[in-house]
Amino acid sequence: MKKWSGSFRIWHWVNAVVVMGLLGTIFLRETFLNVRENAQTIADQLIKIGVTISNEQAKIVAKSLFAPMWDWHIYLGYALAFLVVYRIALFFTQSGKQSFQFKELDLHHKLVSVGYVVIYVALFFMALSGLIIHFYQELVLLKETAHDIKELHEAVYNIILIFVPLHVAGVVVADIRDEKGIISNMINGN
Numbered sequence: 001m002k003k004w005s006g007s008f009r010i011w012h013w014v015n016a017v018v019v020m021g022l023l024g025t026i027f028l029r030e031t032f033l034n035v036r037e038n039a040q041t042i043a044d045q046l047i048k049i050g051v052t053i054s055n056e057q058a059k060i061v062a063k064s065l066f067a068p069m070w071d072w073h074i075y076l077g078y079a080l081a082f083l084v085v086y087r088i089a090l091f092f093t094q095s096g097k098q099s100f101q102f103k104e105l106d107l108h109h110k111l112v113s114v115g116y117v118v119i120y121v122a123l124f125f126m127a128l129s130g131l132i133i134h135f136y137q138e139l140v141l142l143k144e145t146a147h148d149i150k151e152l153h154e155a156v157y158n159i160i161l162i163f164v165p166l167h168v169a170g171v172v173v174a175d176i177r178d179e180k181g182i183i184s185n186m187i188n189g190n
């Protein structure tokens with residue numbers, strides 16, 4: 001079984017919380033705090049008490065409800081950018097490179113490690129593209145360029161969305177079947 005240093009385990013769990021938090025902000029953006037749907041609800045409810053507001057006014061109210069939540073996408077985004085750099089540093093430690101010593105792995109673990117390479121590239125891209133969209137004015141980029149990068153940011157988001165449940169299900173199944181203790185190993189290191 002793999003051996004995880006204390007700093008790797010801290011990285012793993014903080015990264016897990018941050019990535020799930022980022023997915024949580026997307027979930028809220030698309031559901032309870034969805035600007036278009038809430039603007040409609042606000043306008044509909046006000047009409048019932050005899051107040052008519054324009055679509056634009058309703059959107060301003062809906063956006064003011066959404067904005068404090070979305071700030072968390074940015075805060076967690078900074079945390080992710082830091083964690084990506086932290087992970088690059090961990091590649092120079094035994095814990096950080098053991099999943100990628102392909103010669104020593106059987107076919108199943110080779111495929112698992114390929115999955116890890118894909119998620120690391122995706123996380124690196126999300127951190128970089130997220131920072132670029134957030135700071136596009138400071139970087140003197142055109143709005144259109146920032147928009148194109150945002151489309152890529154949204155497309156790569158799907159990789160994260162697929163990886164997380166597959167990964168969690170994968171380690172749970174491994175723990176039940178033939179790699180007993182794989183999860184507690186990532187918690188207490190042995």
Ligand code: HEM
Nearest residue numbers: 002015016019020096099116119164167168171182183186
């Ligand atoms: C709460 C649910 C989670 C559990 C129980 C869990 C558990 C584990 C375990 C047991 C391993 C070691 C697997 C092995 O020996 O190959 C692992 C590795 C890993 N986990 Fe998670 N994980 C969780 C959430 C996440 C999330 C949300 C991410 C975010 C992307 C993540 C990213 C990773 C990565 C990248 C590795 C590979 C580490 C390496 O060898 O470089 N995990 N996880």
Ligand code: HEM
Nearest residue numbers: 019022026074077078080126127130131133134154157160
């Ligand atoms: C796992 C990591 C991340 C995921 C899954 C993720 C996901 C997304 C998604 C799906 C969108 C599009 C929302 C929409 O228009 O409906 C988005 C937008 C955005 N993200 Fe991320 N993101 C991540 C990391 C980051 C990071 C590291 C930053 C940088 C601080 C960042 C900053 C932004 C910004 C500025 C937008 C554009 C918001 C807008 O124009 O309304 N994201 N993100």
